[in-house]
Amino acid sequence: MFTGLVETVGQISAIESQGGDASVVIDAKGLNVAAIVLGDSISVSGVCLTVTKIKGSCVWMDVSKETINCTNFNNLTRGSSVNLEQAVTPTTRLGGHLVSGHVDGVGAVEFIRDDGRSVRIGIRVPASLAKYIAVKGSICVDGVSLTVNNVEGDVFDVNIIPHTMEKTVLRFYTAGSRVNLEVDVVARYLERLLSAGSEGADGSALSKTFLMQNGFAAE
Numbered sequence: 001m002f003t004g005l006v007e008t009v010g011q012i013s014a015i016e017s018q019g020g021d022a023s024v025v026i027d028a029k030g031l032n033v034a035a036i037v038l039g040d041s042i043s044v045s046g047v048c049l050t051v052t053k054i055k056g057s058c059v060w061m062d063v064s065k066e067t068i069n070c071t072n073f074n075n076l077t078r079g080s081s082v083n084l085e086q087a088v089t090p091t092t093r094l095g096g097h098l099v100s101g102h103v104d105g106v107g108a109v110e111f112i113r114d115d116g117r118s119v120r121i122g123i124r125v126p127a128s129l130a131k132y133i134a135v136k137g138s139i140c141v142d143g144v145s146l147t148v149n150n151v152e153g154d155v156f157d158v159n160i161i162p163h164t165m166e167k168t169v170l171r172f173y174t175a176g177s178r179v180n181l182e183v184d185v186v187a188r189y190l191e192r193l194l195s196a197g198s199e200g201a202d203g204s205a206l207s208k209t210f211l212m213q214n215g216f217a218a219e
Helices: 065-070 162-167 185-196 208-213
Strands: 008-018 021-027 041-044 047-055 058-063 081-086 105-115 118-124 138-141 144-147 150-152 155-160 178-183
Touching: 021 065, 041 058, 105 155, 138 155, 144 155, 178 185
Parallel strands: none
Antiparallel strands: 008 021, 008 081, 021 058, 041 047, 041 081, 047 058, 105 118, 105 178, 118 155, 138 144, 138 178, 150 155
16 A cells, blocks of 8 residues: 655666566665565556565566556656655555555546646546546545546646655656546445445445435535
């Protein structure tokens, strides 16, 4: 698990083809590499990968064909910058929101414009994910925990403060940039509960009507 609070920006040193899959080498000198051990999980622009080799400031991680097909990894090349975050520990401060590192889909940057000292970024999402995104809800974009400002159809926007722009790959975005998206896990579990027609301990049905009546959902 991760928090969506990026620790540093790393750089792809090499991408080695492995018969359909790939092994990616990342210069992660901004992390505490000395504390990383084989088998550790690292979020690479929102994708949870396992460390398979360490040498100096570089770490090796395998990337499956499924991951390549379902993320923006097929756009990465040698020299590409990626957001990095090590997995949480029992003593980690949960300053963002709980992020699994399992990408739900790939969105595209619709617009970028100044908004005071911040930058407002609009992102178009696959239609299948739009229902999980709510105003003031959480969204993970390339491994960055963000709060949704506005939603219109399948486009949502977020405000990026100067610190986040400086410390993440968001500063490299242009219109059309493809980004990894992970929706709030609560939304997915809620959908599953509703679709399964779950019942509470007293036999009452968990439904959208029930949630609206009790202030957990809007009409």
